[in-house]
Amino acid sequence: MTAKTFRWKKFFIRTLLVLFTLAIIVFAAFKLSPWPSAMIIRNVFNKGGVSTNDALEKHTPKNITAILDEVYDAADKDAKLDVYYPSSVGTDELLPVIVWIHGGGLISGDKAHIRNYCKILASHGYVTVSIDYSVAPEKKYPTPLKQTAAALAYLQQQAKRLHIDTSSFIIAGDSGGAHIAAQTANIIYNNSYAKLIGITPTLNPSQLAGQLLYCGPYDIDNVSTEGAFGGFMQTVLWAYSGSKNHKENELFKTASIINYINGDYPPSFISAGNGDPLLSHSKALARKLVQINAKVDTLFFPQEMQPVLPHEYQFILDTDAGKTALQQSLRFLNSLQLTSTP
Template sequence: MTAGEGRGGKVRRWALRVALALGVLGVGTWAAFQLSPWPSVLLIRWVFDRGAAEASEALRKHLPAGVTERAALRYDATDPDALLDVYYPPNVQGGHERLTTVVWVHGGGFVSGRRQDVAHYLKILAARGFVVANVDYSIAPGATWPTPTRQVNAALSYLQAHADALNIDADRIVLAGDSAGAQIAAELANAITSPDHARRIGITPALAPRQLAGTLLFCGPYDAGLVQWDSPFAGFMRTVLWSYMGRKDFLDDPRLDAFSVARHVTPAFPPAFISAGNADPLEPHSHAMAAALQKQGVRVDALFFPKDHAPPLPHEYQFNLDSEAGRQAMERSVAFLQGLREGGAVPSATVERSDGQGQ
């Protein structure tokens, strides 16, 4: 064997070793993704965190002057994740005025997200004349269903107990949320107004039904049966529901029926504003939720868009206040909340064209 051939043999041996190592790594990686939701969850968190940071930064230029806040209030002394912020319109904090209070639950697919993600948006909303509470909760896989709903219920108990100090009208509470947070808000609203659903999910509501004035629900997943398991979106939903339900075989979990809140709404559900973008994979859930509520005789104001709306409106479109649709969603939300505050009528469900004309 020549010296050159010896070097070639070494190279081939090293190449073989690298190939074997990569093969083992590939098998190990595949096994990791099959045995636990964590690898996929970490990827989702990385993507979602980047998107949330970009959306928040884009809202910075819209921040109004004069909004004040009380930050990092602990709503459950036994829970390290139980923090909330409260935002106020100018010249309200510390005074005698008691305002309709929007309790907002952030999104993140149940596996990511934090209250800071939506802070800018909620300060903009608060400036329109409302107290807004921004609630943190524990995320999956570390916390499974219905832990976040129980935590938000604990937040309601805290807000009610400190209503005077926080300028809250405890008889004008609106549960609100985006994406996963919309499901949590809707689930808790149904538990507050339906004793059967409260028992179904194991919650003793912190509010009486009369205290819950309405709901604002953006882009939520309200019925697991509406997921298209052969779609490109299916892999994400498998990871999310595996994480949140705590079982890889979540489709066989009888609790998934209770999670699917659109199946269980009652006539006592409060008036609802519901919206989603026309390019949102979860848009069918919002249509189904609106239809289920209307069937029960609940007053619904629904903001949907034609399938050919351009530009296409993605999941969480409402956070883009540089777009006409995002601004429209904000104005419709404010009008809905003002109607609740003033005791006015809430419109029946409508579908809005991109030019704002009803369809």
């Protein structure tokens, strides 16, 4: 063996050892922490959120006033919200307010991702607010619930300036945001649940008129961790709860909102697409609300419907299903008989 061949062989062996060591480190990182998987998912989801918002641009009305990046808690760098309302609103006119909590699997997302959808809702006579909150694994449960309570308190403080009728709040959300919305509603309507989580509600039950819930997870105890989507859910639950086995986390048990609601729960509109991996959660929550005689309106589709409607189908307004979801959401809001205050 020549000296040159020996050097190349030695270099090749060293390279293999380095690659093998790196592979072990990466493997261990994925097994010991939710961070690596969460960061990969976040990158993909955030790109998708930007694309979804961009696709809605052609449906967006132009006569909407936007107030961006309002700080709702000066001590919290993540505590910002955006406000939208019709530019034609009178100086002292107050409108019902839809507070929308964005999705992103609780580990990603941004209020800007639903900017155009909020403008569309606002054009129908609402103040629409999109809030940001801290995502996992940087922050754990129940941080987003505390932040949502803070946002609701801020909106009441700034109600006149933002044209908000404080007697007519609607909580809304998609995906992980729907989960936060559903819990927030229960915190407001259910004192024992609020105490269990340790959050003081910042709205009275009489102020919360109803909620819009799209494509959310509501039964954490029965989330499947099998298959590709199961792997994603395992990452989310680990990151958000702070426990690799989230079922061992006593506080996190309260995240299964379906186990804690009662007949005082507010009127709700619930929907998910027939191809949504979380469809069973929406249907289970709807059934529970029927059982406890709470007011519920739903939009579900035939299982055999083609093409199947994906998770977050409601934001795709180029489809009949997306248009129907918007129309039925507005019909539900109209059924609440909310009126503006001149």
